[in-house]
Amino acid sequence: MTNPSASAWDRAAEGWSRSTPIVHAWLQPSTAAMLAEARLAPGARVLDLAAGAGDQTMDIARAVGPSGEVLATDLSPRILGFARERLLAAGLANVRFAVGDAEQPLATTAGFNAVMCRLGLMFCTNPAAAVAQAFDALRPGGRFVALVFGEVAKNPCITIMMKVARKHRGLPGSADPYAAGGLFSLAEPGRLAELLKASGFADVESTPVAAPFSLPDAAAYVAFVRDSGSPIMEVLAPLDESARQLAWQEIEESLRAFGGDEGWVGPNELLLASGTRPA
Ligand SMILES: C[S@@+](CC[C@H](N)C(=O)[O-])C[C@H]1O[C@@H](n2cnc3c(N)ncnc32)[C@H](O)[C@@H]1O
Numbered sequence: 001m002t003n004p005s006a007s008a009w010d011r012a013a014e015g016w017s018r019s020t021p022i023v024h025a026w027l028q029p030s031t032a033a034m035l036a037e038a039r040l041a042p043g044a045r046v047l048d049l050a051a052g053a054g055d056q057t058m059d060i061a062r063a064v065g066p067s068g069e070v071l072a073t074d075l076s077p078r079i080l081g082f083a084r085e086r087l088l089a090a091g092l093a094n095v096r097f098a099v100g101d102a103e104q105p106l107a108t109t110a111g112f113n114a115v116m117c118r119l120g121l122m123f124c125t126n127p128a129a130a131v132a133q134a135f136d137a138l139r140p141g142g143r144f145v146a147l148v149f150g151e152v153a154k155n156p157c158i159t160i161m162m163k164v165a166r167k168h169r170g171l172p173g174s175a176d177p178y179a180a181g182g183l184f185s186l187a188e189p190g191r192l193a194e195l196l197k198a199s200g201f202a203d204v205e206s207t208p209v210a211a212p213f214s215l216p217d218a219a220a221y222v223a224f225v226r227d228s229g230s231p232i233m234e235v236l237a238p239l240d241e242s243a244r245q246l247a248w249q250e251i252e253e254s255l256r257a258f259g260g261d262e263g264w265v266g267p268n269e270l271l272l273a274s275g276t277r278p279a
Contacts, residue, residue, distance in 0.1 A: 005123065005181070006101075009076035012229020017053035017082035019228045022215070024055050027118065030147055030209050030270055031056050034116060035063055037145045037205075037274040043067040044113040047137050049102045049130070050074055050120020054083025054095075060116060061092040071108065073100040074120075103129040110137040115144045119270075121192075122148040125181040128195055135199045138277040144201060145274045148186045150208050152177045154269035155184075157213070158232075160254050161225065165235040168247035183231055192273045201275025213266035218255040221266055222248060 009016075016023075034056070040046065042065040048057050051072035061070050072087075074080045077099045087095045098108065102117065103126050115134040124130040134144045152159060159177075166173065177184045186192045193206040215221050225232060226248065236244050258266050 006075040006077075008234075009074075009229065010078040012233075013053070013076055013079035013082055015227035016079060016229055017086075019224055020053055020055050020086070022224050023228075026211060026213055026268075027055070027147075030211050030272065031059055031118065033209060033272055034118060034145050034147055035059060037272065038114040038116055038143050040064055040068075040114060045069045045111070046071070047106070047112045047115040047134075048072045049115060049117040049134065050123070051083055051097075052079050052118075052120070054086045056116070056118045057083055057087060057095060058090055058092060061087065061095050064094065066094055068094055070095040071098060071106075071112075072096070073098045073102070073106075075099070075101050103133065105133060106137055111139045112137050113139065113142050115142070117146045119147055119149070121146045122183060122186045123181055127180075127186060127192075128198065131195045131199045131201075135201065135277055140277055140279040142277045143274060144196065144277070145272070146192065147209070148192060148271050148273070149183050150269035150271040151187050151189070152184050154208070154267065157221070157255060157258065157266040157268070158183060161230075161232045161251050162235065164251045164254055165232050165247055168239065168243065168250070169235055171235070187271065192271060196273060196275040200278070202278045204273070204275040206271055206273040209270045209272050211268045211270045213264075213268055215264050215266070217264045218252050218259055221255060221264060222252045 040063045044064045046060050048070055051057050051074050057072045072083055080097050084097050103124055115137050121127055193204050196204045236247055
């Protein structure tokens with residue numbers, strides 16, 4: 001059965017791919033921390049789940065080198081097409097691509113040294129299934145590393161945007177931020193670590209990682225959000241064009257509070273979780 005978010009991500013694919021320079025700068029330190037946690041050596045085989053437009057795939061492919069191999073999978077064929085183009089343009093030939101739902105078994109040989117997932121696991125409606133599949137895809141001693149959105153209170157820009165968007169839609173003030181498949185679905189303290197332990201992972205660790213957005217101004221952040229398939233877009237989608245513009249205008253005005261002499265810095269906290277499949 002096709003996961004309905006595949007078409008949503010197909011629609012967002014071009015924008016997310018275009019935003020790669022912003023995403024790269026935003027997530028560079030967190031991606032480096034992921035790579036360190038995965039303990040990759042040249043020659044390693046890595047499964048990159050929910051690979052998107054391939055930004056982190058590129059870092060993984062370089063870390064494992066020409067003798068290593070990366071399998072990049074994603075729900076959206078379109079976004080994976082952008083990843084394929086990006087890796088090809090970079091001359092990295094050690095990556096294969098496969099459309100696939102992280103919650104479903106792989107249609108290929110498992111035995112990976114590491115399974116990595118950057119900002120994808122929280123979108124899974126059944127993250128326990130995705131973690132269990134990651135466990136099965138690893139060889140004994142292999143590492144699972146996932147980066148997800150952290151605590152709601154540490155990500156105020158998203159809360160502000162959602163609040164303003166819901167007001168413009170005439171929806172009640174707040175939805176359940178921890179709803180399955182949403183941005184904060186794995187943000188509750190301890191939740192992701194529990195999922196990993198329940199699947200059989202050992203050495204489970206879960207660490208908050210500061211990932212502030214540094215951009216010239218609030219307008220640049222709003223432009224990124226509008227281009228990148230954010231859940232805010234879905235809330236505003238039913239409005240007509242002029243009503244939507246008014247909502248974005250108020251969102252931008254509210255976010256100017258994070259501007260200062262050094263430009264605009266939006267606070268953001270992610271959660272880096274890891275575990276080992278026992279030998
Ligand atoms: C925010 S993007 C992150 C992409 C990339 N990992 C990055 O960090 O740039 C989220 C990605 O998760 C993918 N995704 C969402 N649900 C998924 C699922 N159940 N299985 C596989 N991929 C999924 C989307 O198609 C999208 O490419």
